[in-house]
Amino acid sequence: MSAQARGVLLCVLGATGDLTHRKLVPAIAGLRRAGLIGGPMPLVGFARQPLDDESFRQRLHETVEGSDADDVIAQAVYVVGDLRQADDYKALGSRLDEIEAAQGPFAGRIFYLAAPPSTYTDIFQALGSVGLQDESHGFSRIIVEKPFGHDLLSARELNQELLSVFREDQVFRIDHYLGKETVQNILVLRFANGIFEPLWNRRYVDHVQISVMESIGVEHRGKYYEEAGALRDMMQNHLLQLLTLIAMEPPVTFDAEQVHNEKVKVLRALRLPAPHEVPNVTVRGQYGPGEMAGKPVPGYREEPDVRRDSQQETFAAVKLQVENWRWADVPFYLRTGKRLGRRVSEISVQFQRAPQRLFPRETRLQPNVLRLRIQPDEGMTLSVGAKVPGLRIELRDVDMAFDYGTFGKPGTEAYERLLYDAITGDGTLFTRRDEVEAAWQVVDAIEAGWRQEEIGPDIYRAGSLGPEAADELLHHDGRRWHLR
Ligand code: BG6
Numbered sequence: 001m002s003a004q005a006r007g008v009l010l011c012v013l014g015a016t017g018d019l020t021h022r023k024l025v026p027a028i029a030g031l032r033r034a035g036l037i038g039g040p041m042p043l044v045g046f047a048r049q050p051l052d053d054e055s056f057r058q059r060l061h062e063t064v065e066g067s068d069a070d071d072v073i074a075q076a077v078y079v080v081g082d083l084r085q086a087d088d089y090k091a092l093g094s095r096l097d098e099i100e101a102a103q104g105p106f107a108g109r110i111f112y113l114a115a116p117p118s119t120y121t122d123i124f125q126a127l128g129s130v131g132l133q134d135e136s137h138g139f140s141r142i143i144v145e146k147p148f149g150h151d152l153l154s155a156r157e158l159n160q161e162l163l164s165v166f167r168e169d170q171v172f173r174i175d176h177y178l179g180k181e182t183v184q185n186i187l188v189l190r191f192a193n194g195i196f197e198p199l200w201n202r203r204y205v206d207h208v209q210i211s212v213m214e215s216i217g218v219e220h221r222g223k224y225y226e227e228a229g230a231l232r233d234m235m236q237n238h239l240l241q242l243l244t245l246i247a248m249e250p251p252v253t254f255d256a257e258q259v260h261n262e263k264v265k266v267l268r269a270l271r272l273p274a275p276h277e278v279p280n281v282t283v284r285g286q287y288g289p290g291e292m293a294g295k296p297v298p299g300y301r302e303e304p305d306v307r308r309d310s311q312q313e314t315f316a317a318v319k320l321q322v323e324n325w326r327w328a329d330v331p332f333y334l335r336t337g338k339r340l341g342r343r344v345s346e347i348s349v350q351f352q353r354a355p356q357r358l359f360p361r362e363t364r365l366q367p368n369v370l371r372l373r374i375q376p377d378e379g380m381t382l383s384v385g386a387k388v389p390g391l392r393i394e395l396r397d398v399d400m401a402f403d404y405g406t407f408g409k410p411g412t413e414a415y416e417r418l419l420y421d422a423i424t425g426d427g428t429l430f431t432r433r434d435e436v437e438a439a440w441q442v443v444d445a446i447e448a449g450w451r452q453e454e455i456g457p458d459i460y461r462a463g464s465l466g467p468e469a470a471d472e473l474l475h476h477d478g479r480r481w482h483l484r
Contacts (some may be wrong), residue, residue: 002107003423007037010042011044012024012043014083014115025043033062038107042077044076045079049080052078060073065477066077096132100137110141111143118190144172149230176414177374178241182374184417200349201326205352208333230315230442235443238336241263243332245263248265254428259428263435269324273449275451278452279453282316283458284315284457286312286458287300288301290462291461314457316336319334335481344377348366359395365397366383368384368385377403386398
C-alpha cells in the first residue's frame, strides 16, 4: 500500500511558530481535499510553550484561515519539549509510539524543522540520540527549512551534522520556489517541447534575466534579515535555483538523482568573481522611506529590530556567467529586492536579433523574448515581430501568450506539493547537499568582494524599482531590464 494510503505521522519541531498555521495545516488540508492522502496524518506539534493538545488545537483554530482545516486541527496533538534537550525527545518518541499503537501502523514519520536555524544542529543530534532516524518500523524523513547555513563553511558543517544522523535520501531541504507550478513548468517547457532545446544555447540566446521583485518590506523579520540580507535570503536559494532550471542540461531521466546531477553542474560552472571584480558585476541596495500604494512607508533602518545604521542589503543584482559550452559569454542577470513598486517574479530569455535587416524601420523591433511569469498572473509570452496591417511595411512587437487561467483550475500551493513529495519520498523538488554548498560558494564570493571593496548599499526609495545602479549594470552591456 502506498504511503499516502497508509498514513504518515508529521511531527513539527518548533510547532508554535507561524509556519504551522500559515503553511503546514493548510497544506495537509489541501492534500486531503484533493484526495491525495487517504490514510491518517496526525500533526504532532513539538515546542517549548506549555500547551496541551486542547490548547494547541485552540490556537490553530484561531490562526488557521478557512474551515476546511477543522479535521486536521481536531487530530493534532502536542508534546512539550525543549528543541535543544535530547531528553525531551524521549517523550516525543514515546508519544509517537503511542499514536502509532492506536492509529497505525503508518508508512513512516516525517520530522519537519520549523525552528530557528540556530537550533538545527542540536535538533539533529537530539533526534539521533534517541534513535528517531531509525527506519525499522517505517520510513523516517526530515524536512529542513531554509536558510541552510549562512555561508559555505556553516552549510558544510550543518550537512555533516545532519548526515551523521540521517542518510541523504532521508533528507528534504526545502526551497519553496521549486514547489511553485510555474517553476516546475520550466522543465516541462524546455524538455517536453522539441522547439526550444535547439535554440537554448549561446548561439541563439543573447542573455537571461531573472527578477524576483517583492513589494513587502522585512515585516516582523528584522532580526533575521539583519543576519541574512537579500543575497542570503533570496539569491542563494530561490534565484540560483531558477537559474539552474533554465541553464541545466537535459537529465537522462526525470528522477531526483539525475535532475540534481545536472543542476549541480550548472552551479559549479558559475564563474566566481574575484573580490576586486565584484563591484562591476553586482549591485547592493537598501530601501529608504517612500510610498507604497499611496501610503508612506518607513525605510529599512526604521523597521523594528533593525540597526539604525544598518548596512544590510534589501536588494541585490548580480551578473553571472555559466562557464560551459552551452552558455559561455551569455550573461545571466539576477535581481531581487523588497519594497519595490511591483510584486512580480519573471524570467526572460532574450534571443539574438535576426542576422540581417530586410525591412525598413526594423531596428524598432525588439529581439524575441520568451518571458516566463512565475507570479502573479502566471503564464508565458513569446514576443515576435509582426507586420501591422496596411499598405506600408510597418513592423511591431506582438506577444504569443499563454495564461495559466486557461486550465480553469488553481495550481497546487507550493507547500502542498512539497509535503506530498516528502510523503511519497520524491526528492526531485528539494535541494541536495552539493547543490546547497555550491550555491553558497557563489554567495561567499560576492560577500567577500563587498567586504574587501567596502561596498555598502545604495539607498533606493521604497516603491521604486531599486537603485539606479541596477539599471546601469545592464546599460553598461547595452541592455535593459524587461520588467520596468
Ligand atoms: C522567503 C524569504 O524564502 O521567500 C522571504 O525568506 C520572501 O523574505 C519569500 O518574502 C518570498 O516568497 P514568495 O513565495 O512570496 O515569492
